[in-house]
Amino acid sequence: METDICILGAGPGGATAALHLANAGYRCLLLDRATFPRDKVCGDALSGKVINELRRIGEELPARLTAAPMQVPSWGIDFFAPNGRRLGIPFRPDFDKTRHAAAGHIAKRLDFDNFLVEEVRRRPEIDFRENVDITQHERLPDGRWCLRTADGTEVATVKLLLVANGAQSSFARQIAGHALEPDHHCAGLRAYYEGVTGLSPDNFIELHFIKDFLPGYLWVFPLPNGQANVGVGMLTSAVSKKKVNLRARLAEMLETHPALKERFANATRLGPVRGFGLPLGSKRRSLSGAAYLLLGDAGSLIDPFSGEGISHAMVSGRHAADWAAQAVRAQNFSPEFLQQYDAAVYRRLGQELRLSRAMQRLLNFPTLFNFIANRAANNPTLAETLSSMFMDLDMRERLRQPGFYVKLLFGSK
Structure with a gap:
C-alpha cells in the first residue's frame, strides 16, 4: 500500500504520534512486530510528564488511567544514598491523597502500553497492524521508503517514516547511525x-x-x-x-x-x-534524516540519571506528529526541513538531559553524592530538582539562571 506516514512501533512514542496525527485529521499506518498486550522490560514508573502527555492526547485519558486497576498512584521518591541515608521527596509538598491527584503512577508496561493501544484501536484514522516485523527499509529513487518483512514481502511504501521501534531498532543503528556507545x-x-x-x-x-x-x-x-x-x-x-x-x-x-x-x-x-x-540521552544525537524521524528509545532519549524513557518517548511522539503533519502539508521530507523536529525535541528535553547527565556523573563520587543527599534534606531547591525528574516541572527557565546552580548546591531553607 502507499501512504504518506508510517510509524514503526506501537509503544508509547509511536502510539502517541499516531494519536496526535489522528486528532489533527491525518491518516497513518502503524506497524508493530508484536501482538498486544505484550510485555516490555522496564521499570514501569509513569512520571508526571506521562500524565501531562496523556492529557495532551485527550483530556479524559489521565482520569481513565487513574481509575484503572492496573496502576497504583505514586506520591514520591525515596533516595537511599551510599551512606545509607534515606531521603524521601514527595512529588507534591504536604500532599493530601484525599484532595490531590497523584503526580505519578506505576503500571506494568504490559498494561500501560496496551492502555495506549486500546485508544489507538478506537481511531479510524489509524491503520494499526500487529505481528508485522519490518526488517528491510529501502529508499526508493523517488525518496519514498519501501518496507518489507524478512521474507521480502512488501508491506508499504511511504513518504515519511516515524521510527519508534525501541532501543534495539535496526533502523536507528544501521541507517541513522546510532551506534551503541x-x-x-x-x-x-x-x-x-x-x-x-x-x-x-x-x-x-x-x-x-x-x-x-x-x-x-x-x-x-x-x-x-x-x-x-x-x-x-x-x-x-x-x-x-x-x-x-x-x-x-x-x-x-x-x-x-x-x-x-x-x-x-x-x-x-x-x-x-x-x-x-x-x-541514554547523555549525548545529543541526530533525530532525523532523509524522510525519517526517530522517536523515544530509537532516538536514544532515555534520561541518563533516572532511566525514565516513557515520557520522553511521548514528548518526541507529540513533536513527531506535529512535524510529520507539517512535512505532509509542505510535501517536504528533506533532512533540512525535518531537522526542525530535532530542534523542537531538544528545546523541550535538552537542558533536562544535560542536568541528568551531570547527576549521573555524581555516581562516580560517593562522598559528593552523600554530601548532596545530606544537603537536600534542608535544601528545597535540590529536593525539588530531584523530584522534577519524575514530574512535569519545566525547568528550562531556571536552568538558564546562574543563581539556580548556587541554590542547587548550597541553598537552604
Whole structure:
C-alpha cells in the first residue's frame, strides 16, 4: 500500500504520534512486530510528564488511567544514598491523597502500553497492524521508503517514516547511525516480586545507590496486587570495566544488604530476571534524516540519571506528529526541513538531559553524592530538582539562571 506516514512501533512514542496525527485529521499506518498486550522490560514508573502527555492526547485519558486497576498512584521518591541515608521527596509538598491527584503512577508496561493501544484501536484514522516485523527499509529513487518483512514481502511504501521501534531498532543503528556507545548506554535487569515488605504506604518509588555497586543503582517500585518491580542498572562501560555480573549482584544485594535483606527474606520472584539495554540521552544525537524521524528509545532519549524513557518517548511522539503533519502539508521530507523536529525535541528535553547527565556523573563520587543527599534534606531547591525528574516541572527557565546552580548546591531553607 502507499501512504504518506508510517510509524514503526506501537509503544508509547509511536502510539502517541499516531494519536496526535489522528486528532489533527491525518491518516497513518502503524506497524508493530508484536501482538498486544505484550510485555516490555522496564521499570514501569509513569512520571508526571506521562500524565501531562496523556492529557495532551485527550483530556479524559489521565482520569481513565487513574481509575484503572492496573496502576497504583505514586506520591514520591525515596533516595537511599551510599551512606545509607534515606531521603524521601514527595512529588507534591504536604500532599493530601484525599484532595490531590497523584503526580505519578506505576503500571506494568504490559498494561500501560496496551492502555495506549486500546485508544489507538478506537481511531479510524489509524491503520494499526500487529505481528508485522519490518526488517528491510529501502529508499526508493523517488525518496519514498519501501518496507518489507524478512521474507521480502512488501508491506508499504511511504513518504515519511516515524521510527519508534525501541532501543534495539535496526533502523536507528544501521541507517541513522546510532551506534551503541558504552559510555552512553545502560545495561539493566528487571524482575517482578511479591511479598516484599516495607513498601511505602504512599507508593514512593525507591532508588538505592549502594556504595560497592556504584555507578549503578537498584530500584524497588511498588505495583498493584502487592507486587513490586525490582531491578538494577549500570552504565555499560562500567559493567565492562568492573567486570560486573549484574544478575549475581542483584541476587546478592537482595540477600545481604542491610536495607534490603529482611524485606526480601520471604519474598517470591515471579518469573525470570530479564535483561534490557537503554540508549541514554547523555549525548545529543541526530533525530532525523532523509524522510525519517526517530522517536523515544530509537532516538536514544532515555534520561541518563533516572532511566525514565516513557515520557520522553511521548514528548518526541507529540513533536513527531506535529512535524510529520507539517512535512505532509509542505510535501517536504528533506533532512533540512525535518531537522526542525530535532530542534523542537531538544528545546523541550535538552537542558533536562544535560542536568541528568551531570547527576549521573555524581555516581562516580560517593562522598559528593552523600554530601548532596545530606544537603537536600534542608535544601528545597535540590529536593525539588530531584523530584522534577519524575514530574512535569519545566525547568528550562531556571536552568538558564546562574543563581539556580548556587541554590542547587548550597541553598537552604
